[in-house]
Amino acid sequence: MTRYNTEQVGSWLQDMQQSLQHLITDTSGDDSPVAMIGIKTGGVDVGKHLHKSLDLHEPLGELNISFYRDDFSTVGLHPVVGPSQVPFSIDGRHIILVDDVLSTGRTVRAAMNEIFDYGRPSRITLAVLIQRTGHELPIRADIIGQAIDLSDNMHVSLDPSDMSITVSEPNRREPDRREATGEQGL
Amino acid sequence: MKHNDPQFNRFGNLHHFLTLDGLDKQTLTGILDAAENFTSVNDKSIKNVPLLRGKTVANLFFENSTRTRTAFELAAKRLSADILNIDLVSSSTKKGESLLDTLRVLESLQCDMFIVRHSDSGAAHFIAEHVASTINVVNGGDGQHSHPTQGMLDMFTIRRHKGDFENLRVVIIGDIKHSRVARSDISALRTLGVAEIRVVAPNTLIPEYVEELGVKVYSKLEIALKDADVIMGLRLQNERMNSATVPSMGEFFRTYGLTEDRLKLAKSDAIVMHPGPTNRGVEIAANVADGKQAVILEQVNYGIAVRMAVLSITMGHGEAVREAEMAVSS
Numbered sequence: 412m413t414r415y416n417t418e419q420v421g422s423w424l425q426d427m428q429q430s431l432q433h434l435i436t437d438t439s440g441d442d443s444p445v446a447m448i449g450i451k452t453g454g455v456d457v458g459k460h461l462h463k464s465l466d467l468h469e470p471l472g473e474l475n476i477s478f479y480r481d482d483f484s485t486v487g488l489h490p491v492v493g494p495s496q497v498p499f500s501i502d503g504r505h506i507i508l509v510d511d512v513l514s515t516g517r518t519v520r521a522a523m524n525e526i527f528d529y530g531r532p533s534r535i536t537l538a539v540l541i542q543r544t545g546h547e548l549p550i551r552a553d554i555i556g557q558a559i560d561l562s563d564n565m566h567v568s569l570d571p572s573d574m575s576i577t578v579s580e581p582n583r584r585e586p587d588r589r590e591a592t593g594e595q596g597l
Numbered sequence: 598m599k600h601n602d603p604q605f606n607r608f609g610n611l612h613h614f615l616t617l618d619g620l621d622k623q624t625l626t627g628i629l630d631a632a633e634n635f636t637s638v639n640d641k642s643i644k645n646v647p648l649l650r651g652k653t654v655a656n657l658f659f660e661n662s663t664r665t666r667t668a669f670e671l672a673a674k675r676l677s678a679d680i681l682n683i684d685l686v687s688s689s690t691k692k693g694e695s696l697l698d699t700l701r702v703l704e705s706l707q708c709d710m711f712i713v714r715h716s717d718s719g720a721a722h723f724i725a726e727h728v729a730s731t732i733n734v735v736n737g738g739d740g741q742h743s744h745p746t747q748g749m750l751d752m753f754t755i756r757r758h759k760g761d762f763e764n765l766r767v768v769i770i771g772d773i774k775h776s777r778v779a780r781s782d783i784s785a786l787r788t789l790g791v792a793e794i795r796v797v798a799p800n801t802l803i804p805e806y807v808e809e810l811g812v813k814v815y816s817k818l819e820i821a822l823k824d825a826d827v828i829m830g831l832r833l834q835n836e837r838m839n840s841a842t843v844p845s846m847g848e849f850f851r852t853y854g855l856t857e858d859r860l861k862l863a864k865s866d867a868i869v870m871h872p873g874p875t876n877r878g879v880e881i882a883a884n885v886a887d888g889k890q891a892v893i894l895e896q897v898n899y900g901i902a903v904r905m906a907v908l909s910i911t912m913g914h915g916e917a918v919r920e921a922e923m924a925v926s927s
Contacts, residue, residue: 477634478638478646478647479648483648483909486913487910487913487914488909488913491627491633493633495640496637528643528644528646529641529642
């Protein structure tokens with residue numbers, strides 16, 4: 412088991428903030444208004460930290476992507492995490508999409524599908540705190556807090572109370588537990 | 598409990614949705630929570646979600662009901678399912694085809710779910726027992742027995758306005774005896790743990806042994822309404838007039854109609870509910886049905902999110918069941 416404490420994760424978040432700040436101020440010709448959306452629940456936790464420091468006009472949007480997942484027919488409806496809330500128009504906006512962990516890319520695919528059902532953004536930038544191995548789709552993050560090489564069975568979890576990260580290899584991971592954590596690298 | 602309940606498959610998943618009797622608080626709360634998430638679907642410019650893409654839902658309506666059928670149809674469409682509306686009131690069953698033959702035909706058309714509305718109590722249970730194990734059955738109202746999605750949308754409406762169920766005093770007015778809505782509401786309200794359920798109606802419209810359902814019976818509306826948080830009206834069916842269980846519409850309204858003056862006896866923030874369609878001037882005064890305490894149109898609106906929740910929860914395990922059965926047979 413490896414643990415990254417508040418300080419380490421904090422420095423990754425700070426790197427992300429700087430990259431985002433740079434991206435927002437220097438958009439080389441693209442002046443569409445910027446708004447941020449976090450993917451529930453880990454992406455919202457990360458998004459809150461980034462949103463605070465970026466002085467964006469719109470509040471942080473929150474996406475519950477469970478109705479857009481591609482594994483519904485095998486595992487059913489996922490744990491309930493509260494409705495999506497996008498309290499601004501997506502049309503013509505530059506959306507910064509935030510998640511805690513990027514692995515297969517399936518969560519991001521689902522999130523982008525949902526975003527396009529709200530409207531037509533001018534651009535989507537993907538920011539993730541952790542990029543781990545395990546890509547299954549051609550989706551890459553634009554801004555990454557930290558890249559970690561992990562074997563498939565390793566499990567990354569973010570503790571929102573102190574923003575620390577635990578990487579563990581559960582001996583026998585119960586399927587229910589895996590779903591309940593909500594960020595099983597999907 | 599779950600092992601004997603025909604609504605659950607052998608993996609303990611809610612596979613059919615036939616009645617609220619026997620469903621525990623966790624199951625009901627799970628449906629309400631899922632429905633809460635589906636309410637945000639209306640915020641999007643494209644209001645569909647792709648959850649049930651490729652699934653086929655058949656509305657089997659053996660009894661006319663435009664409202665319920667439309668609500669199920671819209672819920673299925675918002676989930677991106679294909680929906681077949683099969684009007685059985687005027688079709689093959691009239692030609693002598695048996696119910697089971699009709700079911701076999703629909704099964705062979707690769708339907709994944711049947712939504713059943715029937716004037717006979719127990720029809721949905723019967724169909725659930727006789728369909729292929731991969732098909733989900735949802736009861737859209739059967740006889741005088743049960744109308745579980747109406748019950749859940751009523752609970753959803755109450756929770757939206759009142760938050761917790763624990764301290765609520767709920768009054769149900771009218772034809773308790775013949776109402777599947779009342780039966781489903783009482784069942785859910787008890788499971789969710791409201792403080793008190795009162796039913797009020799003329800003696801002829803109160804079922805025998807109703808106290809065994811855990812309700813208090815009142816014959817005087819003015820007394821029953823005291824300190825009420827939630828007031829639920831029921832539709833008085835025209836045939837009750839013909840069967841002489843109530844003397845007349847006017848007489849019923851004078852004694853049991855929910856008027857503005859009577860509403861004042863309840864708590865000032867009480868909500869007024871009705872499953873619709875309302876008989877203005879019979880169960881409820883027009884100015885109460887249109888008044889600021891009425892949440893009747895909200896009920897209709899929430900009915901979509903609640904039915905989306907029920908459809909997706911029951912259908913969410915189809916593939917897993919199929920795989921498990923293939924593993925067993927191979």
